[in-house]
Amino acid sequence: MTAAKRDTYTPETLLSVAVEVFIQRGYDGTSMEHLSKAAGISKSSIYHHVAGKEELLRRAVSRALDGLFGILDEEHARVGRAVERLEYVTRRMVEVLIAELPYVTLLLRVRGNTGTERWALERRREFDHRVADLLKAAAADGDVRGDIEVRLATRLVFGMINSIVEWYRPDVRGAGVQEIADAVVQLVFSGLRKEG
């Protein structure tokens, strides 16, 4: 049984176990020993796949970052009025966050003690700036209100979206991905109040 389980280990499954341990213990608080125990394989088997825990962190946050940056390359994020592109990106951010939940959760918890963590924070900031630029363009088009400072609005919208990692659990009765994405888009773009 254990032997069969070991045979199924791939870099992919090792990564997914590592991410769970990083989230639970914090990256700083995780040793190779912890990873070895959680994965049920020896440390030398782990070293067969990766150079160390920082490589696992880099692969994990890369997966989250690739998902997020990938959104910006999609057609609806590149073509059309800025406000429509911004709405599309907002919806897709919710979808990617939920599809890559543990990886994005880890990315959001990175604090910056190692080179990989600082690199991840830098890439996050870059993504935030790309979205802030879209918001700026939509304001310049006159399609979004100009009375909220762009940086502040971006922070608040990211705050709402990122907070989903705190409570969303897959396979539990509750709102599904599309319901959550719709709610975020409606709140961010139209607000709660009914006109009239």
Added chain:
Amino acid sequence: MTAAKRDTYTPETLLSVAVEVFIQRGYDGTSMEHLSKAAGISKSSIYHHVAGKEELLRRAVSRALDGLFGILDEEHARVGRAVERLEYVTRRMVEVLIAELPYVTLLLRVRGNTGTERWALERRREFDHRVADLLKAAAADGDVRGDIEVRLATRLVFGMINSIVEWYRPDVRGAGVQEIADAVVQLVFSGLRKEG
């Protein structure tokens, strides 16, 4: 110098030091030794003020919870149309969060390993329900949209407000309390999009 500093210690200043240490090290990771070092007073001096670290936690999260529940007793939260009361409560939540920043930050990080933590989580849920009830009443009045499920909308709005603890720093050039409160209220109630 050190002696003079010691003389100024009161339960209040001890609490504020403890909160910083709890936030930095996590409540579980904080020992009386850590608190003693950070406060620059002996453990027995701390025990002169409080029974232990759980009492400090209880006092700290009580301060945040008293601030939040206090909002609901204010006149504008009790009198008037539900949507106006909800808007008032939203604005005041931002103000209280910023006024009591370290205490609310700690409250939001509580995870539930001790009796005090479970009590704090229970009180947070109670506050969330009180606000959700206001939203439900505003929807029943026809003043807010009915197409976002109340629990989901409440979570997203709380997510936006609570995320402020991640980036707001007092005395740093950046948005002030009123600018942030205005932005949150405008986003939550009217959204980003300009009506065409």
